[in-house]
Amino acid sequence: MNRGVDLRRYFGFFPMTLLCLFILYAPLIIVTVYSLNDSRSITSWEGISLRWYAEIFTGPESEKFRKAAWNSLTIAVMAATTATIIATAAAIGMIRGGSFRGKSASFALISLPIMVPEIVTAVATLIFFSAIGFKLGTLSILVAHIVFCIPFAYMPINARLQGIDASYEEAAHDLYASRWQIFWHVMMPIMSPGIISGFLLAFIISLDDFIITNFVKGAGVETLPTAIFGSVKQGIKPNIMALSTLLLLLSILLVTASYFVGQRREKPVPTNQKPETEA
Amino acid sequence: MAANIGTGRAVSSTFAPLRIWLLLPGWLSIGFFLLIPVLLMLVYSFLTKEFRGGVIWEPTLAAYDQFFFDRGLFGDDPRRIEWKYISIFWRSIWQAGGATLLCLIIGFPTAFFIATRPDRTKVIWLLLVTVPYWVNLLIRTVSMKFLIRDNGPMNDFLQYIGLINEPLQLINTNIAVQIGLFYSYLPFMVLPIFAAVERYNFTLSEAASDLYADKWTILRRIVIPVVSPGIFAGCILVFVPSLGAFLAPDLLGGAKSFMIGSLIEEQFKGNIGNWPFGAASSMILLSLVLVALFFYARAQSQGERA
Amino acid sequence: MSETAIQLESVRKDFGDFTALSEVSFEISDNEFFTLLGPSGCGKTTLLRLIAGFLNTTGGTIRLFGEEIEALPPNKRPINTVFQNYALFPHMTVRDNIGFGLSMLGWSRSDVATRVDEMVSMVKLDQFAERRPSQLSGGQQQRVALARAMAPKPKVLLLDEPLSALDLKLRQEMRLELKRLQNETGITFIFVTHDQEEALSMSDRIAVMSAGKVQQIGSAVDIYEFPENRFVAGFIGETNLIEAEVIDASADALTCQLVNGAVLTARSLHEITKGQKGWVSIRPERMTLSKTKPKGNSLSGTLTGATYLGTDNQYAVGLTDDLSLNVRHQNRTSVGAAMTTGEPVHISIADNAARFLVD
Ligand SMILES: Nc1ncnc2c1ncn2[C@@H]1O[C@H](COP(=O)(O)OP(=O)(O)OP(=O)(O)O)[C@@H](O)[C@H]1O
Ligand SMILES: [Mg+2]
Numbered sequence: 001m002n003r004g005v006d007l008r009r010y011f012g013f014f015p016m017t018l019l020c021l022f023i024l025y026a027p028l029i030i031v032t033v034y035s036l037n038d039s040r041s042i043t044s045w046e047g048i049s050l051r052w053y054a055e056i057f058t059g060p061e062s063e064k065f066r067k068a069a070w071n072s073l074t075i076a077v078m079a080a081t082t083a084t085i086i087a088t089a090a091a092i093g094m095i096r097g098g099s100f101r102g103k104s105a106s107f108a109l110i111s112l113p114i115m116v117p118e119i120v121t122a123v124a125t126l127i128f129f130s131a132i133g134f135k136l137g138t139l140s141i142l143v144a145h146i147v148f149c150i151p152f153a154y155m156p157i158n159a160r161l162q163g164i165d166a167s168y169e170e171a172a173h174d175l176y177a178s179r180w181q182i183f184w185h186v187m188m189p190i191m192s193p194g195i196i197s198g199f200l201l202a203f204i205i206s207l208d209d210f211i212i213t214n215f216v217k218g219a220g221v222e223t224l225p226t227a228i229f230g231s232v233k234q235g236i237k238p239n240i241m242a243l244s245t246l247l248l249l250l251s252i253l254l255v256t257a258s259y260f261v262g263q264r265r266e267k268p269v270p271t272n273q274k275p276e277t278e279a
Numbered sequence: 280m281a282a283n284i285g286t287g288r289a290v291s292s293t294f295a296p297l298r299i300w301l302l303l304p305g306w307l308s309i310g311f312f313l314l315i316p317v318l319l320m321l322v323y324s325f326l327t328k329e330f331r332g333g334v335i336w337e338p339t340l341a342a343y344d345q346f347f348f349d350r351g352l353f354g355d356d357p358r359r360i361e362w363k364y365i366s367i368f369w370r371s372i373w374q375a376g377g378a379t380l381l382c383l384i385i386g387f388p389t390a391f392f393i394a395t396r397p398d399r400t401k402v403i404w405l406l407l408v409t410v411p412y413w414v415n416l417l418i419r420t421v422s423m424k425f426l427i428r429d430n431g432p433m434n435d436f437l438q439y440i441g442l443i444n445e446p447l448q449l450i451n452t453n454i455a456v457q458i459g460l461f462y463s464y465l466p467f468m469v470l471p472i473f474a475a476v477e478r479y480n481f482t483l484s485e486a487a488s489d490l491y492a493d494k495w496t497i498l499r500r501i502v503i504p505v506v507s508p509g510i511f512a513g514c515i516l517v518f519v520p521s522l523g524a525f526l527a528p529d530l531l532g533g534a535k536s537f538m539i540g541s542l543i544e545e546q547f548k549g550n551i552g553n554w555p556f557g558a559a560s561s562m563i564l565l566s567l568v569l570v571a572l573f574f575y576a577r578a579q580s581q582g583e584r585a
Numbered sequence: 586m587s588e589t590a591i592q593l594e595s596v597r598k599d600f601g602d603f604t605a606l607s608e609v610s611f612e613i614s615d616n617e618f619f620t621l622l623g624p625s626g627c628g629k630t631t632l633l634r635l636i637a638g639f640l641n642t643t644g645g646t647i648r649l650f651g652e653e654i655e656a657l658p659p660n661k662r663p664i665n666t667v668f669q670n671y672a673l674f675p676h677m678t679v680r681d682n683i684g685f686g687l688s689m690l691g692w693s694r695s696d697v698a699t700r701v702d703e704m705v706s707m708v709k710l711d712q713f714a715e716r717r718p719s720q721l722s723g724g725q726q727q728r729v730a731l732a733r734a735m736a737p738k739p740k741v742l743l744l745d746e747p748l749s750a751l752d753l754k755l756r757q758e759m760r761l762e763l764k765r766l767q768n769e770t771g772i773t774f775i776f777v778t779h780d781q782e783e784a785l786s787m788s789d790r791i792a793v794m795s796a797g798k799v800q801q802i803g804s805a806v807d808i809y810e811f812p813e814n815r816f817v818a819g820f821i822g823e824t825n826l827i828e829a830e831v832i833d834a835s836a837d838a839l840t841c842q843l844v845n846g847a848v849l850t851a852r853s854l855h856e857i858t859k860g861q862k863g864w865v866s867i868r869p870e871r872m873t874l875s876k877t878k879p880k881g882n883s884l885s886g887t888l889t890g891a892t893y894l895g896t897d898n899q900y901a902v903g904l905t906d907d908l909s910l911n912v913r914h915q916n917r918t919s920v921g922a923a924m925t926t927g928e929p930v931h932i933s934i935a936d937n938a939a940r941f942l943v944d
Contacts, residue, residue, distance in 0.1 A: 093301030117523030
């Protein structure tokens with residue numbers, strides 16, 4: 001029998017995929033396993049315990065980590081929220097703004113933070129803050145994160161909006177809805193999966209950021225990545241592995257969330273969105 | 280004319296009159312906090328350095344001069360090319376290129392494999408590849424360091440199964456940095472290639488097969504050229520961040536594999552800092568990236584004409 | 586009689602538990618223009634893909650000039666395909682597309698160039714040879730696909746609805762063009778279509794398919810004039826089907842009694858015995874209306890409707906309350922003008938026009 005006709009199958013591609021996944025997951029799994037190691041040394045295995053998890057919350061460095069975690073979380077929430085609002089407005093302006101002069105320039109400007117290497121953004125921001133005398137601290141980190149997160153929030157929102165027919169808005173307009181009502185009752189519900197994905201992506205990016213934060217954080221202010229980096233510089237300790245594992249779990253939680261949002265996105269755009277009408 | 284009815288929509292959208300106000304927050308925040316800073320950085324690269332960080336507002340070419348030329352310890356020797364910084368840049372390009380190649384070699388088959396799965400399982404494979412991207416980059420890099428360090432689990436395992444006698448000394452080598460970069464940005468390679476292969480019309484493969492081409496010839500002559508926009512996109516998405524990467528070279532490479540990111544970072548830390556020099560190095564890095572993006576845009580537009 | 590190019594022997598194809606083709610057997614001789622005609626989903630493409638080698642048969646054998654080809658992958662079969670949407674390689678010029686098969690066969694560069702030149706002028710694309718497919722019109726792309734598939738001089742050319750993406754005018758031109766190319770090259774064509782006019786006008790023989798089975802194979806005249814069964818009679822052109830029973834099979838023609846009691850004579854392709862139940866099929870254009878009772882085969886009823894169709898007038902004639910026939914008159918006479926609905930009319934049936942079908 002001639003079994004070689006499946007042109008979608010190539011010999012060796014499946015093992016390659018498994019290799020790829022192995023490389024991606026091996027380090028994460030190893031760290032998770034070793035975070036449960038009872039030993040004080042990272043090289044020998046002395047049975048399972050949760051002592052390093054306890055250490056994060058009660059150990060000598062716990063105060064530092066708690067502060068850093070609080071900073072990371074508040075900055076990420078605020079940066080992602082602001083970036084998502086700005087990105088949503090921009091996406092509506094770009095997609096529903098018709099064709100206008102400077103459209104591609106606008107697009108280039110919005111995607112600038114992704115095009116410029118992160119370290120260059122970090123340098124430029126530091127120079128700018130110092131030139132205008134902006135005090136480095138939590139606020140400077142927040143501002144830098146907002147700017148950096150905008151394109152990441154923009155992309156999924158833009159993609160979503162592009163897939164929505166403008167006739168929904170026109171229908172609502174025709175039915176006497178004001179712009180604000182159209183936005184609130186028609187566009188928001190349809191766009192929401194894109195907005196949620198955009199927010200989550202921005203949130204993760206902010207939480208993830210090391211380089212820019214490291215440049216603009218000023219003395220004494222730490223976020224989780226900078227705190228971890230500081231500790232790791234002196235060698236990988238078991239409590240860092242426990243902390244990493246916790247962050248890893250948080251990330252997986254967020255992916256799962258965004259996956260389900262994505263599932264919602266697959267469904268056809270609901271056609272029964274009824275705007276409230278008024279006489 | 281009747282044709283206007285159809286085309287009117289895009290122009291006369293409900294929100295078109297508001298577009299300035301909708302776009303303004305984005306323009307202002309990025310323009311004010313990134314575009315102007317980058318321009319200011321360009322200005323800084325032409326200023327004189329202040330010893331404890333910062334600058335003196337006196338125009339000079341000293342930063343670029345220091346980058347490209349060696350004038351001896353006291354600055355009065357005849358001008359010679361300074362290889363120190365150029366070679367750091369060269370190594371960065373080389374390392375980023377190596378990581379890109381590594382990502383391509385593993386990422387292409389992976390992306391192709393996933394894109395040809397039935398719809399049900401496709402999502403799961405895709406999720407598996409993207410999950411690590413959501414994990415903090417620092418944590419991933421630290422994990423990699425933990426795994427491949429001299430007496431780490433990987434060496435233990437390889438010694439245990441008898442594949443090697445001495446531990447592999449990977450940490451603080453170029454290879455470790457490439458592995459780290461590869462690990463950092465692999466999903467960026469897989470996703471665009473996946474999207475391109477998913478759009479690829481397999482009737483083309485059938486047509487080639489019908490015209491006497493064997494499978495690997497089809498891959499080389501038809502599939503790869505047709506999905507090449509995705510491949511270019513993947514390469515640029517891996518190459519650009521690799522070029523300016525800081526974490527992988529800093530944590531996995533030693534002094535011998537110093538890269539641009541570390542060089543720039545050093546200029547803004549502590550007393551050895553030199554802001555104009557850091558700004559100049561950043562400008563040079565930015566120019567390299569722009570060159571890469573330019574070639575990318577050209578390749579894409581040529582692909583579009585095809 | 587020329588050689589047999591393709592021979593199918595009880596070919597069967599299952600997709601899971603769905604049977605897409607069963608008991609497909611026929612022979613196609615060399616140089617023949619053979620058409621597969623059938624409604625959407627009847628398995629035409631599947632059959633072509635089996636012959637091309639993109640699918641494996643579930644059962645039966647396919648022979649090419651006497652040799653079994655089941656074990657050969659598509660790239661080892663001297664058969665080429667013109668794909669429905671052409672499947673032109675978007676990154677190659679017209680020349681490179683046409684030369685692709687030749688270079689895969691290991692032809693030298695100069696031989697390829699010569700052959701490509703030949704093909705390019707054969708399909709009249711000389712000015713467009715250096716263009717990419719995206720810079721060509723639909724009809725031009727179609728020609729490239731044709732030239733590409735014919736360049737390696739395949740023994741059999743498979744064409745899967747190659748004209749369906751073209752507009753009517755171009756389609757008619759391309760029909761003549763295809764016919765010309767087939768005559769010039771002498772390649773065996775297996776042509777798939779669901780357009781009956783295309784099938785009737787181009788083919789040497791037509792295989793009418795339905796639900797994974799071949800219903801009838803024959804020339805255009807055969808399948809239109811002498812349909813095997815109700816499906817063929819109804820799928821090719823229009824027809825009137827009336828339930829009937831054979832009451833006398835002794836003469837040359839069968840005497841049939843219709844459900845409404847009327848009696849007429851009909852012919853059949855097969856030996857029929859008295860008492861056989863079945864259907865009588867009569868094409869609308871083989872009947873004529875008149876006010877007076879004609880001689881020979883005829884029926885009578887009431888004119889219930891008349892529709893003006895430009896070239897034709899179409900009449901509905903009620904035989905009983907729930908049995909009505911369609912009759913067509915070409916618009917060159919003005920018989921219709923004199924008729925008004927509600928009037929009693931007689932239908933005269935042309936010789937041989939009534940066919941008795943068993944199923
Ligand atoms: N790969 C497959 N898996 C399952 N069923 C299939 C597959 N390919 C075809 N079929 C089924 O086989 C039947 C015949 O399909 P085929 O494509 O041969 O029809 P066709 O006659 O070419 O129709 P059309 O005129 O619409 O092109 C259809 O019912 C189709 O759903
Ligand atoms: Mg078909």
